[in-house]
Amino acid sequence: MKTIIEPFRIKSVEPLRHTTREERERVLREAGYNLFLVPASDILIDLLTDSGTSAMSTEQWAAMMRGDESYAGSESYFRLKRVVENLTGFRHVIPTHQGRAAERILFTVLCKPGHVVPNNTHFDTTRANIEFTGAEAVDLPLPEAADTQAALPFKGGMDVGALERLIEERGRERIPLIMLTVTNNSGGGQPVSMANIEAVSRVAHRHGIPFYLDACRFAENAWFIREREPGYADWSPFDIARKMFSLADGCTFSAKKDAFANIGGLLCTNDDALARQEKDLLILTEGFPTYGGLAGRDLEAIAVGLQEVLDPDYLRYRIASTTYLGKHLAEGGVPIVQPPGGHAIYINAGRMLPHIPRHEFPGQSLAVELFLHAGIRSVEIGSVMFGEHARNELLRLAIPRRVYTQSHIDYVVEAILEVNARRHELRGYRIVEQPEFLRHFSCRFEPL
Helix, strand or coil: CCCCCCCCCCCCCCCCCCCCHHHHHHHHHHCCCCHHHCCHHHCCEECCCCCCCCCCCHHHHHHHCCCCCCCCCCHHHHHHHHHHHHHHCCCEEEEECCHHHHHHHHHHHHCCCCCEEEECCCCHHHHHHHHHCCCEEEECECHHHHCCCCCCCCCCCECHHHHHHHHHHHCHHHCCCEEEECCECCCCCECCCHHHHHHHHHHHHHCCCCEEEECCCHHHHHHHHHHHCCCCCCCCHHHHHHHHHHCCCEEEEECCCCCCCCCCEEEEECCHHHHHHHHHHHHHHCCCCCCCCCCHHHHHHHHHHHHHCCCHHHHHHHHHHHHHHHHHHHHCCCCECCCCCCCEEEEEHHHHCCCCCHHHCHHHHHHHHHHHHHCEECEEECHHHHHHHCCCCEEEEECCCCCCCHHHHHHHHHHHHHHHHCHHHCCCEEEEECCCCCHHHCCEEEEC
16 A cells, blocks of 8 residues: 555644744744744744654653662663663663763764864764864765765765775874764765675774764664665664674764654763773763763663664654655655655755855755744754855755654645745845854844
8 A cells, every 4th residue: 555654553642833924933033043942832843853852652651660760770771781782782882861972972082183083974963073172074975975866775875985095195093983874964864875884894994993883863774775775675674783783893872863762872882991981981971871861761761762663664654754755845846855865854955046045045044934934843954054064055854753644744745835836035044143163053143
């Protein structure tokens, strides 16, 4: 059958509030036209992020009641550790309050001024945490990823030839680690093939450089490998994920994505000496190594979520639902990054709004107009977020897991097609106030 159905039924509901256009205009002015600063109560459909916005299952809620809130040696930690060890094979499992905390600890320990950290494409907090240490974050996406309209199966990988050249030019001693983000969030949510993970791993290990996965959406990446890469059709998502992790020396992980949790992260490694340094820093800023800034109930929710996310029925629905949104937008003439990603659809705002130059932020213009028109919150992934590092001017529609139904997605499609029909009316914005780092979270705009 062709109809997509959610592989779950709804047990508890949360009301959504409709607002008038006049209310949304007022809210936007007060927020400086930055959707991060708009109160959630004024949002109808919230596609700002899929991070920490998932709906937890009955099993997760039940497990939370078992949470052991002991300061040290919590049994909840050991339950989580067993799940993570079984999945990843890493000996050291360090909990943090979210993924960026794991990044901060890892880069604080490994990086210093003059260092270079290559990635397929760094996301915002990853780049900021690297640069805060004085190191340089370098993106090495595949050349074919530059064509947002090319419907290739694995556009999210790293350019291995460029990685080899970087190591030769900069020197192995200046590269403390190599990272690979799966899936590639900044690159349009595109997956990374197992072949590419293996190739990057070989290069890293030949040069004696630690290889890390940014594994926030590891399960979605595993499903793409199962569906698209020859030789994996009969593999379970668990076995594919396990192989992915086996090729790395460690990982950072936001449990707010593919673990269905509302908070939490992990830093994993097989390096005993490195783990000791990381745990020392963890105690200083996050908490004791058996809770890492989390409550015991959060550790329980993550442990269950990491098992549920690898359910084939869920992953099949998740990817099909995202594809449904992308297919209907593309058929309506909206230029999206092709093929549709796993957790989000990315609209090429620069292509959709060619009359708005990059320095007037076409992605932000589209985000503002979509909220004004239909109460939908999205996020710019372009020159506002990445400045000079932005390769494209994108608008991301990130879909929270197990939250919205197909009728909600149909509403989103209808709203975007209506905005697209009068896209020539949209105008640009300029920044009037911004912080030094991660400006997109709190900067303020005014319309031009």
